[in-house]
Amino acid sequence: MSSACHESGQPAAPLTQLPQVALVGAPNAGKTSVFNALTGMHAKTGNYPGVTVSRFAGTCRVGDRRFAVEDLPGSYGLDPVSLDEQVLVDVLDGNGMRAPDALLIVVDATTLRRSMGFVAQVLARGLPSCVVLTFTDELLRRQGAVDVDALSQALGVPVVAVVGHRGHGIAELREQLLDWSDWPTPVISPPEDPGERDAWVESVLSYAGYGAAQPHGRTRRLDAVLLHPILGTVVFFAVMVLFFQTVFTLAAPLQEGVEAFFGVLSGWVSVHVTNPWLSGLLGDALIGGVGGVLVFLPQIMLLFLLISLLEGVGYMSRAAFLMDRVMGRAGLEGRAFVALLSSFACAIPGIMATRTLPSARDRIATMMAAPLMTCAARLPVYVVLIGLLVDPAATFGPFGLQGLVMFGLYLLGAVSAMLAAWAFKKFGDRRGQPTPFYLEMPPYRLPSPRAVLLAVWGAASSFLRKCSTIIVATTMVLWLLLNLPLHSTEQMQAAGVDTADSAAVSAYVVDHSYAAGVGRLVAPVFDPLGFDWRINVGVLSAQSARETFVATLGQVAAAEDPEDPGDALRGMTYSDGPRAGQPIFTAPTIAALLVYFAFALQCMATVGVIRRETGTWRWPLVAFGYLTVTAWLMAYLARTVTALFVG
Amino acid sequence: MTSRTFELGTDGRPRSEGRCGERTLADLTPSATAQVVSVSVPDSPAVARRLADLGFTPGTEVRMLRRAPLRDPMIYLVKDYEICLRRAQASCVNVVEVDR
Amino acid sequence: MVPLHPQRCADEPDLLRWVIPADLFDSVGVVAAAPPPLAGLLADGTLAELRLEPAAVLTRLGPWHSWGDQGARVRGALHAALEETGGWHVVPDSGARGGDAALRTLAQQLLDGPVGQFAAAHGGRIDLVDARDDVVTVRLAGACNGCPAARSTLHGQLERRLRQRYPALRAVVDHAAR
Numbered sequence: 001m002s003s004a005c006h007e008s009g010q011p012a013a014p015l016t017q018l019p020q021v022a023l024v025g026a027p028n029a030g031k032t033s034v035f036n037a038l039t040g041m042h043a044k045t046g047n048y049p050g051v052t053v054s055r056f057a058g059t060c061r062v063g064d065r066r067f068a069v070e071d072l073p074g075s076y077g078l079d080p081v082s083l084d085e086q087v088l089v090d091v092l093d094g095n096g097m098r099a100p101d102a103l104l105i106v107v108d109a110t111t112l113r114r115s116m117g118f119v120a121q122v123l124a125r126g127l128p129s130c131v132v133l134t135f136t137d138e139l140l141r142r143q144g145a146v147d148v149d150a151l152s153q154a155l156g157v158p159v160v161a162v163v164g165h166r167g168h169g170i171a172e173l174r175e176q177l178l179d180w181s182d183w184p185t186p187v188i189s190p191p192e193d194p195g196e197r198d199a200w201v202e203s204v205l206s207y208a209g210y211g212a213a214q215p216h217g218r219t220r221r222l223d224a225v226l227l228h229p230i231l232g233t234v235v236f237f238a239v240m241v242l243f244f245q246t247v248f249t250l251a252a253p254l255q256e257g258v259e260a261f262f263g264v265l266s267g268w269v270s271v272h273v274t275n276p277w278l279s280g281l282l283g284d285a286l287i288g289g290v291g292g293v294l295v296f297l298p299q300i301m302l303l304f305l306l307i308s309l310l311e312g313v314g315y316m317s318r319a320a321f322l323m324d325r326v327m328g329r330a331g332l333e334g335r336a337f338v339a340l341l342s343s344f345a346c347a348i349p350g351i352m353a354t355r356t357l358p359s360a361r362d363r364i365a366t367m368m369a370a371p372l373m374t375c376a377a378r379l380p381v382y383v384v385l386i387g388l389l390v391d392p393a394a395t396f397g398p399f400g401l402q403g404l405v406m407f408g409l410y411l412l413g414a415v416s417a418m419l420a421a422w423a424f425k426k427f428g429d430r431r432g433q434p435t436p437f438y439l440e441m442p443p444y445r446l447p448s449p450r451a452v453l454l455a456v457w458g459a460a461s462s463f464l465r466k467c468s469t470i471i472v473a474t475t476m477v478l479w480l481l482l483n484l485p486l487h488s489t490e491q492m493q494a495a496g497v498d499t500a501d502s503a504a505v506s507a508y509v510v511d512h513s514y515a516a517g518v519g520r521l522v523a524p525v526f527d528p529l530g531f532d533w534r535i536n537v538g539v540l541s542a543q544s545a546r547e548t549f550v551a552t553l554g555q556v557a558a559a560e561d562p563e564d565p566g567d568a569l570r571g572m573t574y575s576d577g578p579r580a581g582q583p584i585f586t587a588p589t590i591a592a593l594l595v596y597f598a599f600a601l602q603c604m605a606t607v608g609v610i611r612r613e614t615g616t617w618r619w620p621l622v623a624f625g626y627l628t629v630t631a632w633l634m635a636y637l638a639r640t641v642t643a644l645f646v647g
Numbered sequence: 648m649t650s651r652t653f654e655l656g657t658d659g660r661p662r663s664e665g666r667c668g669e670r671t672l673a674d675l676t677p678s679a680t681a682q683v684v685s686v687s688v689p690d691s692p693a694v695a696r697r698l699a700d701l702g703f704t705p706g707t708e709v710r711m712l713r714r715a716p717l718r719d720p721m722i723y724l725v726k727d728y729e730i731c732l733r734r735a736q737a738s739c740v741n742v743v744e745v746d747r
Numbered sequence: 748m749v750p751l752h753p754q755r756c757a758d759e760p761d762l763l764r765w766v767i768p769a770d771l772f773d774s775v776g777v778v779a780a781a782p783p784p785l786a787g788l789l790a791d792g793t794l795a796e797l798r799l800e801p802a803a804v805l806t807r808l809g810p811w812h813s814w815g816d817q818g819a820r821v822r823g824a825l826h827a828a829l830e831e832t833g834g835w836h837v838v839p840d841s842g843a844r845g846g847d848a849a850l851r852t853l854a855q856q857l858l859d860g861p862v863g864q865f866a867a868a869h870g871g872r873i874d875l876v877d878a879r880d881d882v883v884t885v886r887l888a889g890a891c892n893g894c895p896a897a898r899s900t901l902h903g904q905l906e907r908r909l910r911q912r913y914p915a916l917r918a919v920v921d922h923a924a925r
Binding site (some may be wrong): 147186198 | 748749750751752753754755763766767768814815818819821822823828860862864867907908911912
């Protein structure tokens with residue numbers, strides 16, 4: 001393409017002075033591929049002010065003129081039934097923001113008969129409009145027909161046929177954009193009365209020689225299997241197992257690779273930076289923090305690769321159809337299943353996957369529930385704690401008891417996630433009607449590699465740009481808390497620490513850090529749970545990422561091998577207070593810890609990504625607050641119940 | 648709040664009372680074909696209009712294609728495309744069955 | 748309800764062509780009497796003229812009115828009037844055949860519009876020679892003339908579109924081939 005749309009390095013007019021062109025259309029009309037074809041890789045995602053609805057904007061350059069292009073939320077009509085559609089109507093009305101100067105109405109040619117009602121409603125707004133007809137190639141393949149020029153004559157507005165994934169018609173659409181201020185408008189706006197509107201649609205389509213597409217044979221045959229009550233369910237679970245395996249297992253070596261790389265990097269720093277404190281700050285805090293961001297990338301990219309493939313092929317709607325009844329119990333819809341399933345691997349990609357949900361309320365409810373799903377980071381913590389709690393040889397029937405406890409924790413996570421979603425949905429739906437559920441079943445199509453790659457790229461870059469600062473900053477702060485104030489070698493030797501033993505040194509540093517001070521300060525809060533200040537420090541340090549609990553607790557317990565602190569922990573006793581001398585890791589305390597970890601939102605990256613996806617601090621704070629309080633209450637309950645059984 | 652039903656009848660104008668004894672989309676069995684008579688949604692004119700926007704306008708032919716494993720939701724063929732509705736929404740669309 | 752939609756007429760902003768199903772009327776000419784709602788619009792001067800053409804009703808707006816204000820009213824009246832086609836009284840056009848004039852108008856519109864643009868885009872021109880007895884005669888000029896591919900494409904386009912609007916069309920013939 002010669003007149004590629006991109007931002008160049010040359011100074012340009014501010015975005016607000018450019019003509020604003022907005023894309024409107026139904027959710028499956030191909031709006032996004034038209035948007036991508038116009039704006040290229042330079043789309044910016046953000047949020048509409050005050051609402052958790054994502055805003056996609058970019059610029060398109062035609063010759064020496066530039067346009068601000070915005071992809072508005074998809075909808076089937078202009079009477080809003082959800083928050084996202086309210087945003088669409090507010091934008092069109094210029095309510096609280098600048099109204100677009102011109103509209104591109106994106107319409108799937110294979111669903112033209114249904115879409116004309118939407119076209120009528122949009123044209124009635126009176127803005128300069130151009131109809132962009134997508135999937136005309138598919139219409140022809142399926143023995144349908146439409147005369148684009150006649151359609152344009154009948155509608156009274158320009159019509160451009162575009163095959164988004166091939167780029168056909170995009171050049172013509174760009175040319176058309178140049179004339180936006182001269183676009184003809186309908187001499188009489190289309191009727192609002194439903195009967196008259198139907199008559200109008202009928203007349204326009206017959207004038208345009210519209211022939212409906214024949215049913216899609218491949219789709220019929222595939223659906224006979226994929227939506228079959230039994231076969232379809234089997235295939236669905238097989239797909240989901242594969243999906244989960246890919247996100248969970250395939251990402252693991254990549255994540256290890258990232259971790260190993262940053263391990264080498266921080267090792268290099270500790271060798272070459274002689275000042276131990278500076279080397280710790282650079283090596284552990286900064287490089288560790290950046291590594292802590294990048295370690296999520298493989299999962300996010302894999303997840304979005306899979307989601308956009310499944311979405312592009314059309315299977316996502318089928319999966320949602322199959323799971324809708326089950327998810328309906330939690331007040332959610334079928335599409336939320338994928339987001340919650342991904343959260344088993346990690347809540348970050350899971351929360352980002354809520355973008356596929358069309359209703360803002362569903363997105364919020366799913367985001368609030370996602371952190372409860374047992375993510376990979378909880379696994380090492382569970383392994384260590386269950387190892388302390390349950391004898392490896394113990395069995396219950398044919399099953400090992402350790403495995404059963406682990407399974408129970410996964411179940412606890414899933415059930416409480418569903419309950420949380422249900423509660424938030426119910427709470428959010430207090431006012432007004434619940435959003436009605438409807439879901440288009442598009443024919444199976446081959447997704448374009450470009451669209452898939454753009455989705456992966458978009459997810460990865462927005463995560464890096466928006467979340468990296470939050471994660472790196474919290475890692476740094478926690479590191480500082482755990483390592484300040486500074487202790488000189490003399491001070492430590494005076495305190496009787498063997499300065500040659502790095503484990504003893506780090507134990508001393510942590511013991512006397514600000515974090516330890518905080519740990520002692522919050523002791524009254526965690527005392528009922530049986531946590532002593534050392535566990536508190538572990539819990540606090542786990543606040544940036546759960547898996548650090550194992551290492552931190554190891555440091556605190558001064559274990560020889562901080563990565564396997566089990567033995568040292570078993571021998572740990574309360575150092576002060578009324579329980580001094582008693583072992584800390586009794587069954588009730590461990591149960592309380594396990595349950596605390598199952599519920600608490602100890603992941604600053606999750607907080608960051610909720611902030612980024614909702615565009616406000618309100619929801620991350622709500623999530624953090626409710627999960628911490630629930631964690632404490634449930635841990636207390638677990639401790640009490642376990643104490644009753646153990647005695 | 649009083650309970651009102653918003654209904655779009657064959658003449659396209661809202662009617663105040665619903666007709667009883669009619670079948671709805673939710674009553675159709677797979678591969679049955681029916682014609683939409685009216686759309687009536689208790690308390691929500693926006694949802695009634697949305698169902699019309701989705702293609703369920705009076706006089707339109709609808710074919711029930713399949714049900715999900717747990718019998719809800721259901722997929723319908725209307726105006727040349729396939730759409731999935733939950734029972735709650737499907738039962739708002741009054742139809743008469745058409746013999747084929 | 749009878750399917751209908753309005754279209755502009757080139758160069759005549761006060762004239763509007765309402766496309767209706769081709770089989771609704773078989774006469775062509777000035778409408779002398781129409782069912783009440785439409786007759787009312789003629790009487791109060793909202794509409795200055797009402798004509799039937801093949802597959803269309805032509806309405807000319809009265810002075811000091813605009814389609815933006817009156818369009819929806821005119822549409823409503825048309826819908827009502829088209830429900831009772833028996834109430835329409837048409838004075839057939841004088842001359843040999845009323846249909847010929849309508850066919851000429853339709854063909855000229857297409858040549859001024861999409862078909863003409865298509866020809867121009869390919870470096871050619873297409874002129875209307877005659878419209879008589881449901882047969883349209885055209886002359887191809889410019890790059891189109893002599894290019895068999897362009898000739899058949901243009902010919903096919905014009906004929907197909909014309910037949911949509913004027914089902915009685917018998918043929919489109921090329922002047923040179925006669």
